[in-house]
Amino acid sequence: DAMVIQNPRYQVTQFGKPVTLSCSQTLNHNVMYWYQQKSSQAPKLLFHYYDKDFNNEADTPDNFQSRRPNTSFCFLDIRSPGLGDAAMYLCATGVGPADEQYFGPGTRLTVT
Amino acid sequence: GENVEQHPSTLSVQEGDSAVIKCTYSDSASNYFPWYKQELGKRPQLIIDIRSNVGEKKDQRIAVTLNKTAKHFSLHITETQPEDSAVYFCAGSFGNEKLTFGTGTRLTIIP
Numbered sequence: 015d016a017m018v019i020q021n022p023r024y025q026v027t028q029f030g031k032p033v034t035l036s037c038s039q040t041l042n043h044n045v046m047y048w049y050q051q052k053s054s055q056a057p058k059l060l061f062h063y064y065d066k067d068f069n070n071e072a073d074t075p076d077n078f079q080s081r082r083p084n085t086s087f088c089f090l091d092i093r094s095p096g097l098g099d100a101a102m103y104l105c106a107t108g109v110g111p112a113d114e115q116y117f118g119p120g121t122r123l124t125v126t
Numbered sequence: 127g128e129n130v131e132q133h134p135s136t137l138s139v140q141e142g143d144s145a146v147i148k149c150t151y152s153d154s155a156s157n158y159f160p161w162y163k164q165e166l167g168k169r170p171q172l173i174i175d176i177r178s179n180v181g182e183k184k185d186q187r188i189a190v191t192l193n194k195t196a197k198h199f200s201l202h203i204t205e206t207q208p209e210d211s212a213v214y215f216c217a218g219s220f221g222n223e224k225l226t227f228g229t230g231t232r233l234t235i236i237p
Binding site (some may be wrong): 019108112117 | 154157158160168170171173175177193213215219221222224225227228229230232
């Protein structure tokens with residue numbers, strides 16, 4: 015029944031060691047989003063794909079990249095994680111403008 | 127621009143009482159306003175939403191009101207229960223597929 019799946023749920027990486035987080039969906043939604051959420055703060059949008067069109071937020075660091083090889087999958091690559099990148103990373107999907115976003119369970123990233 | 131302000135940041139109410147959380151926005155192009163509930167360690171989940179052509183929407187103990195002229199919308203929870211304790215986020219959609227989130231309200235229900 016899971017509609018938005020994120021793997022792994024918990025990820026520990028070393029400072030500067032690249033890490034990839036994955037998201038998949040069974041909803042066939044056009045839009046996939048990546049958010050960063052730090053404790054008790056609102057989710058912060060990093061970027062999103064509308065179909066194959068990539069949309070980067072202006073304040074997203076270059077350290078963060080994304081790939082969407084097909085409709086179902088989207089990846090978040092953190093090229094050189096710093097201590098400040100420790101957070102919950104949430105993937106979400108949506109049909110399009112002015113509609114609900116469906117969130118995955120998140121990946122909690124720890125940087126040592 | 128796209129800005130959503132949310133108040134209060136924390137709210138404690140006695141079990142059985144009502145809770146009200148308010149959000150204001152600045153962009154008149156906004157047309158969709160969802161409310162998400164996030165329990166500790168879990169994903170945000172939609173609890174109710176409203177579109178700009180509607181003034182009020184209710185779902186059991188939860189209601190949302192929208193005042194387009196004043197550019198504010200509110201979440202109302204009646205007969206609060208301990209399981210209502212969570213962080214609540216309002217959001218707005220401003221003519222595109224993105225959501226702008228409010229800063230969140232931590233609601234605590236006191237038994």
